[in-house]
Amino acid sequence: MIKKMLYVLNIGLWLLLSCSGGSDDVSPPDTPKDIIPTNLTVTVDVLGTDTNNPNGDGSGVITVSIHADNADSYGFKVESQQEVKNTTGVFEYTFTEGGTHEYVITAFAYSSTGNEISTFKKVTVYVASNDLQLVWSDEFDTDGAPNASKWGYDIGNGCPDICGWGNGEKQYYTNRSDNVKVENGMLKIIAKKEDYQGSEYTSARLLTKDKYEFTYGRVDVRAKLPSGQGTWPAIWMLGANIDEVGWPECGEIDIMEHWGHNATVVSSATHTLSCSGGCENTKVGETVVTDYASEFHVYSLVWNEDQLQFLIDGDLKYTYNPATKNVTTWPYNKSQFLILNVALGGSWFTIDPNFSEVVMEIDYVKVYQ
Template structure:
């Protein structure tokens, strides 16, 4: 009897051990499959963008659509800003920096397993200067002589102080109607070949010195430029303290310059104590404009306490924003006045021997603050 019971216990124990050992053979559950989004698309629509306003209507609003297969959420970010997420992939964003600026928009698609893919797109957006008010302007609506309450003139060839106006220019500036007049809603600055006061050419240079001087704001000048070897039209500014401190300490802002020997290239520049005409590395922005002589364009400056932005037809082309701002790099915290002129010739280029006459036409000059 006792042997029988021991036999049964041994059998039971063996079965128990056998069952216990069998648990070691159970495999763990399979890990979840990785779900990776694919075929990611990013669409950006700038509100009001059309053929006439390629960068939008000035509201700064853009609609962003992100889509991908195998995604359960989406996100986007502007430049280095934080990512914004939702489950639909539809977003709206409003830019606020005035002017036309280019931004990088990055889009993300996320899956339920924590995987993501991304893409990016560059977009230019125009934001209107809605907070600025028109404070000074001339629309040149009255034919005849330019408004003497707004414009004065530089007369002569620069002698004896700076003969050739410091650049080897060949023209003699006058205020005659032969060289400057308002006609059919346009200011016309006429440069011509003629013997006058010992010079072989004449032209005009208008300026608002002692009549209108300002600090900060936006300047818009709508103009059609002359063409031809030797022509040098300019829309620019000088510090109102030039008689006290001289040039370039007063600071010069060249909103638009064009040289006929370098056709289609429009230049913008700054001249300061740290870098002026003779330093060899003038801060210059150059833009190709092929129809400068056949179409009007708006040449603009946006000037604040931190930066100078140069625009053509509301598109940012160049900016000046030195990391260190002091008397040598940033004289642009004091009043400046406006200058409009057409020069002829220079110390580094010649005038076409067949030159006779050219005209720069200006539709308006506006200052906003």
């Protein structure tokens, strides 16, 4: 009887203890809880970035800094490349593709329990061509007149041979300091309204003819353009054989042209026997640049035996590459010289009657081969 009562008591005690746990699920004390990274931030610094080089100094080097709360390791990758990991969250990477390109950077943060979060960021990087060397330049570091060993001038209004320089221009070109000078590290071409030698306007046109002529390479010109109805600044080139074969057989390359009456449009163009002046299929590339007069931009030409590429701030804007290259379409296998000028007026547009003076500023001209 006593044994039977003890058995019943034991059964009752077991049931009481079982019920006292309720429905709560108690995890074993040695099972870790998930740790989730939070507040993921990514900073991308492009080496050499400043107001003059918004996409870097051309080295292609970036530094990526990644941080998140509750993270003990980090990952980084460019586009679809293999992920790289470390515990600091600081990564350095070098892009090698020439030109200016946008890339997607993906960042990861990992916790000690293997949980992760990720985000991405876009970055634009400029990489200078590594196979070219600087062969000629003028950085306008000495105040006064431009370097006479590098620059000559066109003087006058084009008469009697090509009055108005073939375009109905109204300015008289001079080499006076009133119209051209180097000051504070800048070449300044000054176009102004004044009575001079029978003309109502003056300006300057500099050229490297008979001083520096070249075939193929890259040209970079960093400039800030003038504005106003009737202004016509240009950075361009002509074939060195122009005196022998004439224009347009010599070939013309317009790296940058801007007309004040079409204010936000910057143009690049080619002129050849097959297409010059106002022909219906004039080879022209146009780009909208709204801050052309308030900010400096680098206007570039990449010229090789196959094509002409026109760039602004390292971005490709226009390519001339005719399918058939002959004397009519491709005079660009011979030397050319550089020209910098500001014209006023033309046969198809007028000058603002209130015009007084404008300046084109040029920081440097560089030729690479």
